[in-house]
Amino acid sequence: MIEQRRILATSIPGPASRAMQARKTAAVSAGVGTGLPVYVVEGAGGIVRDVDGNQLIDFGSGIAVTTVGNGNQRVIDAVTAQVNAFTHTCFMVTPYDSYVAVCEKLNALTPGDHEKRSALFNSGAEAVENAVKIARHVTGRPAVVAFDHGYHGRTNLTMGLTAKNMPYKHRFGPFAGELYRVPMAYPYRWPGGADRCAEEALRVITDQVHAQVGEENTAAVIIEPIQGEGGFIVPPEGFLPGLAEWCREHGILLIADEVQSGFCRTGDWFACDHEGVVPDLVTTAKGIAGGMPLAAVTGRADVMDAVHAGGLGGTYGGNPVACAAALASIESMEEDDLAGRAREIGEVLLDRLGRLAEKYDEVGDVRGRGAMIAMELVTDPETREPAAALTSAVNKGCHERGLITLTCGTYGNVFRFLPPLSISDELLHEGLDVLEEAFTAAVG
Template sequence: MDFNSRDLDPDPMSSDLDQSRHLATAIPGPRSVELMKRKQAAVSAGVATTLPVFAARAAGGIVEDVDGNRLIDLGSGIAVTTVGSSAPRVVEAVSEQVAAFTHTCFMVTPYEGYIAVAERLAELTPGDHEKRTALFNTGSEAVENAVKIARVATGRDAIVVFDHAYHGRTNLTMAMTAKNMPYKKGFGPFAGEVYRAPMSYPFHDAAEIDGKLAAERAIAMIEAQVGADQVAALVIEPIQGEGGFIVPAPGFLAALAEWCQTNGALFVADEVQSGFGRTGTWFAVEHEGVVPDLLVSAKGIAGGLPLAAVTGRAEIMDSVHPGGLGGTYGGNPLACAAALAVIETIESDGLLERARQIEDILVGRLRELQQSDPRIGDVRGRGAMVAAEFVDPVTGKPDGALARAVAAHAHRCGVIALTCGTWGNVIRFLPPLSISDELLDEAFTIIAQGLAQGLAGTK
């Protein structure tokens, strides 16, 4: 079934932004060039940008810049605007809330929106056990609080993470993150009692290493180097994000969860990037039939407003003393209103099914392209979280330069494309679920053209 943004539930508050790519100027245009000069004079050089354009409006699958260029959005603000930027229900809900009150601090004078979000998360997250939720601002903050909760609940200190992982930019979550540049370089020393285990990476693992053997490899390292009775939690992204959209082999997650249950450790699913409908289910861990003890969500949860959550088994979440969790802005009422509207939009507009349709389109076209281009070493992902990994076809080594060249071509042509991966050799596709088939097809064609130009440039 073809999908057009007009297929969504009509709403008088919906944006009038034309859902088509349009280049009014070169990229960047003069207004964006002017703003970039101001940025360089006023903003820390440590805050980089992927594209040299400045947004003016965004809706559906389009971002319009200050020069009137309309770009096709394959990034969703790094998996944040899953239901589309300026989604009508989100705009309406936030507008109503901002007129009522913007903040009181839930820890001082609480409000219903926070409770309603926690109730919905209890319904939507895997497992039918009794649950509790605590709300925070960012994915990093939520991951860090999941670690705090796990340590209190188990009385243990050790946290196990995995190769290629990304968990955030705070001191603790930098320790948990694998990649040095740009996330960790120069920022140490980092928090202790964090240990790294080998990840299941089917494209780079030997053919005989299936999910079960990959889990045995990881568990052997944990038991030998950490000690099973020392582990408070395993923290893992069910599909790794910044590490390269790595989908572990079937059975890997289940085996780790079983080991945790046997040894009194907690299984923590970091669903900051993979959650909230992105992969065609509410949470990516559902694809493997795993019920985590704690689940971390953020990014797509609130349609662009800052919100994050830790949801988990009631007895674990309630093990923390009163006052031990919280934060001034955690569960801000505007963000809570947005989250409830996001959930309604996903349910009412059939966006879980739409994510699966996007997977069929992207994976199908990428694999078709792969048949004639051996530089596409691997195609992987679920739902609207799909990636192509580029390699040298002779040596098999990662080709980060090609990924950067393809992304740069896309940017010049008005397509927002993002790279990722430990070696920077992965192009990731993170379109909003509200994007039309026509925009998706056009964006992919431009990506393919960039790849063809990259081939020409090597001759």
């Protein structure tokens, strides 16, 4: 295992990484961007090592993918054994046990004690596409309602559900039809103030759907219980249960997009668990399989079984290597109590970032749960104007100092902290020291 310490052997990126970036520029589409062009050769715990011998502290987990760490021994052993057995048959042709076992785990772990079924796919966007297909099929209704600041993927349908234009939607339209957007319950920026957000947001949303779409035309409402790319927006207490109840009253399916927030990331198995919200359908991916490509839709048995045979599937969906990785990842989450570890990490992040907020007015809001925490930067605490330039400068400073950080938010002014749950307290605190150093230098 890599020694768990930060090492700056060269400037970042170093000469070998810069040479590889030149190769990337010559060979890879310019549309595939790179936030931090250090080329990785090894990773484990809370550290990744690049081709120049630099060791960087990881506060990104490959965007919430390597939740159990990118060198988890259970995952390595499971993947190695499966590769030695066979790599693929296609579950729709000649099935295998591990696909069924993953579905059994998902049915047991996702919110609610009702009877469930699951289907496996390759990516979060593919899971969302299939959840919408299922909802439309079972309800016979066309409309799907999504939220401001939401992110659901890069396919045509999921781009239509996604709120942010650049870089996700710009000049890629026209998008799929019968997709409608409503305001998000965003406490920090709700016009009536955070205290009134839950009640007012639910009323605004339901009134808008009634007037502009019609409940009888609405197949599903899709929401990230904690929004990801949109800025780690945490809706106020009571909002999600209220939304779920309204959906039930009108026969509308509630789809919880837990692609980024699922699998212990928020301190529960799923973010919906925090308030006991039980969606009709749950989409998962990212943290499910320790870095292997896997996604799923899990939902009520009557809903999932309503689709005709052959209506769901795909050549690679539920690949046996990815399924082996998922079972090993879930075992690590259970045996190592990674939900509890996420809560511990969250306490550290909220404390340290809270102290940074007390020191600097530019830190407008600190929010999140577990190891899914955000810091929103503003130019003025009164006007709350987004400080995108400052965010970019701090991010650059973190990278130069050997800390992998990620930004997000509709306005480009939010830091999102997604450390692997395998990170040590020592690295977590050191990374936050680096963040503060970069922040202080950028503020001037």
